[in-house]
Amino acid sequence: MTDERGDAAAAAARRPELDRTAPPLPGRAVIRQRWSDFLFLHWRVPASEVAPMLPAGTRPDVFDGSAWVGLIPFVLSDHAFLPLPPVPGLGTFIEINVRTYSVDEQGNHGVVFRSLDAEQLPSVLAAQALFGLPYRWAQAGMRRDAARGTVEYRARRRSGQHPRTRILARPGATPVDTALSRFLTARWGFHERHLGRTIHARNTHEPWPLVEAELLALDDQLVAAAGFPGLAARKPDSVLATPLGHPGLITEFAAARTLPSGDAQRARRGRPVD
Numbered sequence: 001m002t003d004e005r006g007d008a009a010a011a012a013a014r015r016p017e018l019d020r021t022a023p024p025l026p027g028r029a030v031i032r033q034r035w036s037d038f039l040f041l042h043w044r045v046p047a048s049e050v051a052p053m054l055p056a057g058t059r060p061d062v063f064d065g066s067a068w069v070g071l072i073p074f075v076l077s078d079h080a081f082l083p084l085p086p087v088p089g090l091g092t093f094i095e096i097n098v099r100t101y102s103v104d105e106q107g108n109h110g111v112v113f114r115s116l117d118a119e120q121l122p123s124v125l126a127a128q129a130l131f132g133l134p135y136r137w138a139q140a141g142m143r144r145d146a147a148r149g150t151v152e153y154r155a156r157r158r159s160g161q162h163p164r165t166r167i168l169a170r171p172g173a174t175p176v177d178t179a180l181s182r183f184l185t186a187r188w189g190f191h192e193r194h195l196g197r198t199i200h201a202r203n204t205h206e207p208w209p210l211v212e213a214e215l216l217a218l219d220d221q222l223v224a225a226a227g228f229p230g231l232a233a234r235k236p237d238s239v240l241a242t243p244l245g246h247p248g249l250i251t252e253f254a255a256a257r258t259l260p261s262g263d264a265q266r267a268r269r270g271r272p273v274d
Contacts, residue, residue, distance in 0.1 A: 022204035029252035036248025094140040098226035114226035132194030163221035171241035201256035213241035
């Protein structure tokens with residue numbers, strides 16, 4: 001019998017490498033945002049750990065035989081519901097998400113968010129209502145130290161057990177563009193379970209300007225609160241960033257589309273429907 005790692009490796013071998021350039025959106029853009037000051041911390045985990053957490057109709061997307069869990073802080077600004085201008089009062093705020101990666105029967109690669117902590121309560125409520133995303137209201141702050149070349153994020157959730165995080169990293173100057181960096185960042189959409197159905201929402205932006213980064217300090221409870229206890233106590237298997245001082249990327253989202261049901265997928269492949 002082929003073991004789980006062998007199955008995952010075989011699936012990865014059949015999967016084309018993800019493109020760092022986004023494909024066109026399937027329809028008009030409905031949301032526009034600016035993203036900047038990214039840190040990407042990632043850990044390997046067995047695919048069997050994340051499989052029960054994924055929406056119906058998707059499976060773990062794997063690289064080098066493993067699923068991956070990310071802790072991703074960044075700054076979000078200029079949020080707009082198109083064709084309207086940016087929403088007054090939303091301004092600029094910090095988001096920190098814990099996520100893993102998925103692929104569906106149509107071959108759409110995506111992000112599955114386990115949690116998204118954000119400062120702006122209206123944005124939190126809107127994202128929960130529109131997409132079912134697991135946003136949480138949090139206190140958060142970010143500090144750039146140009147002299148030291150560092151970025152520091154801090155956050156504390158306002159609800160539940162009030163999990164917190166502190167992430168201090170130094171983005172480098174060496175560009176990174178590898179099969180792994182593309183797998184972790186060039187997802188171009190997310191999967192979510194919303195109102196009893198699995199949706200896939202696509203996004204587009206310029207290619208990621210990734211650089212290597214050094215993690216200087218990590219004191220995190222968000223990863224454990226998202227269902228991965230003990231993981232953040234381990235050194236990340238990948239640490240990437242966008243360059244210090246980069247103006248960020250303009251990102252646009254298309255409207256979410258519903259994935260076909262399991263019965264519809266089996267019928268398309270010519271398999272019997274139970």
